Amino acid sequence: MELDDMKHAWAELALRQDGIEQLLKADQRDRGMDRARTTLRWSLAGAGIELLAWIVGTALAASFWVHERHTTHWLLMGLLLHAYGIAGIWACATDLLLLTRIYLFDAPVLVLQRRLAQLRRFRVVSTLALGLPWWLLWVLATFVLARALTGADLYLAAPGWFWISLAFGAVAVGASVWLARRVAATPQRAPFWQRIIDDLSGRNLKRAAREMDALARFGAD
Amino acid sequence: MDILLTTEADRPRQQAFVELLDAHRGIVRKIAMLYAGNRDEREDLAQEIAAQLWRSFARFDPVRAKFSTWMYRVALNVAISHARRRAETGHTDPLEDWHLDSVADGTANDEPDPRLLELRRFIGQLDALNRALVLLYLEDRSYAEIAEVLGLSTTNVATKLNRIKHTLRKQLTQSEPTGA
Numbered sequence: 471m472e473l474d475d476m477k478h479a480w481a482e483l484a485l486r487q488d489g490i491e492q493l494l495k496a497d498q499r500d501r502g503m504d505r506a507r508t509t510l511r512w513s514l515a516g517a518g519i520e521l522l523a524w525i526v527g528t529a530l531a532a533s534f535w536v537h538e539r540h541t542t543h544w545l546l547m548g549l550l551l552h553a554y555g556i557a558g559i560w561a562c563a564t565d566l567l568l569l570t571r572i573y574l575f576d577a578p579v580l581v582l583q584r585r586l587a588q589l590r591r592f593r594v595v596s597t598l599a600l601g602l603p604w605w606l607l608w609v610l611a612t613f614v615l616a617r618a619l620t621g622a623d624l625y626l627a628a629p630g631w632f633w634i635s636l637a638f639g640a641v642a643v644g645a646s647v648w649l650a651r652r653v654a655a656t657p658q659r660a661p662f663w664q665r666i667i668d669d670l671s672g673r674n675l676k677r678a679a680r681e682m683d684a685l686a687r688f689g690a691d
Numbered sequence: 692m693d694i695l696l697t698t699e700a701d702r703p704r705q706q707a708f709v710e711l712l713d714a715h716r717g718i719v720r721k722i723a724m725l726y727a728g729n730r731d732e733r734e735d736l737a738q739e740i741a742a743q744l745w746r747s748f749a750r751f752d753p754v755r756a757k758f759s760t761w762m763y764r765v766a767l768n769v770a771i772s773h774a775r776r777r778a779e780t781g782h783t784d785p786l787e788d789w790h791l792d793s794v795a796d797g798t799a800n801d802e803p804d805p806r807l808l809e810l811r812r813f814i815g816q817l818d819a820l821n822r823a824l825v826l827l828y829l830e831d832r833s834y835a836e837i838a839e840v841l842g843l844s845t846t847n848v849a850t851k852l853n854r855i856k857h858t859l860r861k862q863l864t865q866s867e868p869t870g871a
Contacts, residue, residue: 472856476806479809578839
């Protein structure tokens with residue numbers, strides 16, 4: 471049998487498959503449409519709130535180091551948090567931009583699937599780049615917050631604790647990646663943990679790279 | 692009861708959309724059949740496609756593309772994304788129960804059509820992108836339209852289809868008993 475002969479088999483099969491006629495029943499279709507609108511609203515609202523939070527956080531970090539610019543350790547901590555905030559704004563804005571390129575799903579299949587793969591790869595990289603540093607940043611954020619809210623200088627009061635916490639954070643960065651790679655092969659029950667482990671272990675990044683390669687091959691043949 | 696949160700201004704657009712969807716319902720049905728595993732999943736995928744079509748409909752421009760071309764693009768993009776999510780959760784054979792569902796519908800013969808089995812086996816081997824290509828071919832779409840839907844050149848479409856035909860022919864030759 472040739473592929474052309476299969477056209478006849480396909481036409482017959484298509485006629486016999488009426489299992490999803492429910493699709494066209496008005497109430498179900500309307501529910502689907504309504505859900506689409508609600509999802510759109512929540513996606514846009516969520517992305518807007520996230521971007522706003524990054525901007526506010528960055529502005530607070532900037533005002534902190536400007537105010538404390540005469541003390542070296544506060545200036546450095548404030549600048550680091552400011553840089554982190556700018557990275558967060560950039561990541562959030564890029565994510566939004568990539569989302570708007572795919573949102574309507576009406577681009578040619580190869581183009582849209584490539585954009586989707588780019589978005590997935592960007593999310594994996596940005597989640598790692600913004601998430602892992604928190605093993606260190608929480609120390610800076612705590613010290614800066616205490617200074618901003620109470621005026622206390624925890625760094626001068628306990629410099630040893632500050633450096634030990636940073637050293638612990640640096641070890642924890644490596645340990646969390648190592649642990650994720652160890653447990654990556656075991657399926658997790660909660661999708662949330664599965665995603666975190668796949669991100670940390672590099673599985674999601676490899677998956678995204680494979681997908682980009684497959685799309686490139688399909689387009690280049 | 693109309694549970695759509697539509698304004699008066701939306702109604703003509705909604706009506707136009709529903710009429711076009713009704714006229715081209717076969718496209719959604721066939722794509723859902725190719726990319727989902729069982730009846731429940733097919734219904735979910737079909738709903739997802741219909742919802743995405745509605746979301747995208749505001750930007751549909753009949754001057755730039757035929758409705759069917761636009762619909763194939765949106766529906767295939769949704770279905771391929773669905774297939775990718777499915778593969779990530781360890782499901783690998785989305786076509787496992789074509790025949791069983793046909794029997795359950797009371798629309799199939801007791802004996803499965805060998806051509807259908809062959810078609811199912813063949814499509815089941817293809818990845819999501821090549822499956823889209825073969826679907827459009829089986830739907831008798833022109834090479835130009837296939838190229839427009841997939842974002843390939845017409846030459847590329849022809850090359851790929853020839854390669855697929857060649858592979859199929861080779862497989863069938865190998866599976867035939869020698870001396871028969």
